[in-house]
Amino acid sequence: MRARSAVRVLCALPALCAVLLTGCQSPSGGLAGGDTGASGGAARGDGPPGGDTASGSAAGRPSGYGAVFLAIDECSSFGTVSFTEVPCSSERAAARVVAREDGRAADGPPCPATTDFVLHISEQRPSADEDGDGAVPQGYACMRSLQPPHPGDPGGGGGPRTIVGDCVYDAGGGKVRETACDGTGKKKPQFKVVEAVAARADCPASTGLYVRLGGERPVGCARPL
Known part of the structure; x- marks a missing residue:
């Protein structure tokens, strides 16, 4: 079966999951950081190229290879310059769509917690597309690699979200970023998120x-390592 490729790729970035932090009993004082974002009509990737399922705005559309560009449970090939939609049974398949939303990622629902990377799909009007109407709407696809490693897993050192079990380090300039908890990343972990709570007062004393x-x-309660 012929693969369908993204119209063009805007960029490909490693999943550096910067998080917003505020110091509490930290010897280095307050730390702050930014969030990451992460593509189809035109595809921009946030992290390395999955298998969980999740609901999204594309769930009500016809599914299966060729029905919608990178719909839920469809797969993409490996890509650094471009991402191609391929059958999940193909030897070229590298990651699976676990959630698919319309619009901009900044305005839509967050990806599932263990998403490995995000593809941003910029609106295009190619001469041929998945349903023949000449348009691929703007949206984003949350991707999970078919094979490990999974940077989106707790402690994996990446992914578009910071979750319980992740580790971070001081990146300087009041910013922090994720790194692998097992020490295999480029930076040594300094704090680990051990609990998620509604308010800071609910965090343990070791935070x-x-x-x-x-x-x-x-609120994530992070303890020093």
Whole structure:
């Protein structure tokens, strides 16, 4: 079966999951960071190229290879310059779509917690597309690699979200970034997120930093390592 490729790739970036932190009993004082984002009509990747399932705005559309560009449970090939939609049974398949949303990632629902990377799909109007209407709408696909390693797993050192079990280090300039908890990353881990709570007061006494996670429990309690 012929593969369908993204119209063009805007860029490909490693998944550096910077998080917003505020110092608490930290010897280095307050730390702060930024969040990462992460592509189809035109594809821009946030991290290395999966298998969980999740719901998204594309869930009500026809699914399966060729029905919608990178719909839920469809797969992409490896890519650094471009990403190609391929059958998941293909030897070229590298990652699976676990959630698919329309619009910009900054405005839409967050990807599932263990997403490995995100593809941003910029709106295009090619001469041929998945449903023949000449348009591929703007959106984003949350991707999970078919094979390990999985940077989105707790402690994996990457992914578009910071979750319980992740480790971070001081990146300087008041910023922090994720790194692998097992020490195999380029930077040594300095703090580990051990719990997600509704308010800072709910964190244990051993908390060294408060990490902004978002969601129903937006505060991550991080202890020094």
